[in-house]
Amino acid sequence: MLLKKTPLYDFHVENGGKMVSFAGWSMPVQYSNLGVLASHLHTRENASLFDVSHMLQLRLSGKDRISFLEKLVVADIEELPFGSSTLSVFTNENGGIIDDTVICKHDDYIHIVSNAACADKDLIHIRKEMNKFQQKGGDVDLKVIDDHALLALQGPKAASVLQTLCGKDLTDFKFMTARQLNIKSSDCHVTRSGYTGEDGFEIGVPSSDSVELANFLLKYPSVQLAGLGARDSLRLEAGLCLYGHDLDDTTTPVEAGLTWTIGKRRRSEGGFLGAEHILPQIKGGKTRRRIGLIVEGAPARENAEIYNNENELIGPSPSLQKNIAMGYVKKGYHKSSTELQVKVRNRMQKAQVVKMPFVPTRYHK
Incomplete structure (x- = not known):
């Protein structure tokens, strides 16, 4: 299969990126000057x-865009302030998660970012529901934003770098809010968010300007390129889910520990796909829970068995220098300090349930 390339593909190769196949794309997993561990710590x-x-x-427009989107996700979009973002999930009729997504509400449109691995099924799902909505007279339109690259600048020095580059004081630019910023003459859609647990920004930049912006950012000594390897270990430490590993279409938001994404009004009114399955779980009807674990001994692999429980995702934690995991266990085994065992290479290893995130987050709130 021919892999898709981002507008920065040649830039990655020129900078020593080790390119791998990921979700149908050719993406850098790491760079020659900085391994995954060093990149994580940087x-x-x-x-x-x-x-x-x-x-x-995606860009969702039309006067009925909010009521349409609220049929597909669990978030309270109506009460979300303009310029604010929220994490949410698309659900199916059975209450399972189709994908997780970040939704940003602007005064005349809604900006949506979701996972590359789920892009095709997300679009099929949204367009199918939109067609039914439009046939009933609903005014909504969907545009795929395919002319913009997306760069994530993450870490405690991200704000000082971007502030210098755009010439604006970003102190009042809070976590999970968005604004348009002119960065080196390029008009960018910027959200203060990310996937690492650190302060940072996701910058939507016209594809034609993306390499130039990346080069501008790399002129700062504190900034280094990072790939998928570090991105995965950073998000695991932050207790953040990866779709297809920690979330799937058989897992509900409540089971996944994402009950907080369900708006208060949505809990009483419902109105989203699978609400009749999800809402009773909030009151205690769930049978399993996502947990964090610290595991003794050798690192386990994905789908390692937890004693008396279900599947498990586990990986090394460079900052903690311990083996950490996220997985699902039967109700009653999810409490902090609960002692469990994980089967690694046919041997049982001790594990203990711990609160997440594994590393304190440093969002700018």
Whole structure:
């Protein structure tokens, strides 16, 4: 299969990117000057630049855009302030998660970013529901934003770098809000968000300007390029889910520990797909829970068995120098400090349930 390339593909190769296949895209997993471990630690201490242009970016418009989107996601879009973003999930009729997504509400449109691996099924789902909505007279329109790259600048020094580059004081630019910023003559859609647990920004930049902007950012000594390897270990430490690993279409938001994404009004009114399955779980009807674990001994692999429980995702934690995991266990085994066992290479290893995130987050609130 021919892999898709982001507008920064040649830039990655020129900078020593080790390109791998990911969700149908050719993406850098790491760079020759900085391994995954070093890149992970650099992000925690300085700032790293990730190319996340493979993500699906959408623009929803029309006077009924909010009521339409609220049929598909669990968030309270109506009460979300203009210029604010929220994490949410698309659900199916059975209450399972189709995908997780970040939704940003502007005064005349809604900006949506979701996972590259789910792009095709997300679009099929949204367009199918939109067609039914339009046939009933609803006014809504969907545009795929395919002329913009998406860069993620993450780490404690991200704000000082971007502030200098755009010439604006960003102190009042809070976590999970968005604004248009002119960066080196390029008009960019910027959200203060990310996938690392650190302060940072996701910058939607016209594809034609993306390499130039990346080069501008790399002129700062504190900024280094980072790939998928560090992105994955950083998000795991932050207790953030990866669709297809920690979330799937059989997992509900409540089971996944994402009950907080369900707006208060939505809990009473419902109105989204699968609400009749999801809402009773909030009151105690769930049978399993996503948990964090610290595991003794050798690192386990994905789908390692937890004793008396279900599947498990586990990986090394460079900052903690411990083996950490996220997985699902039967109700009653999810409480902090619960002792469990994980089967690794046919041997049982001790594990303990811990609160997430594994590393304190440093969002700018």
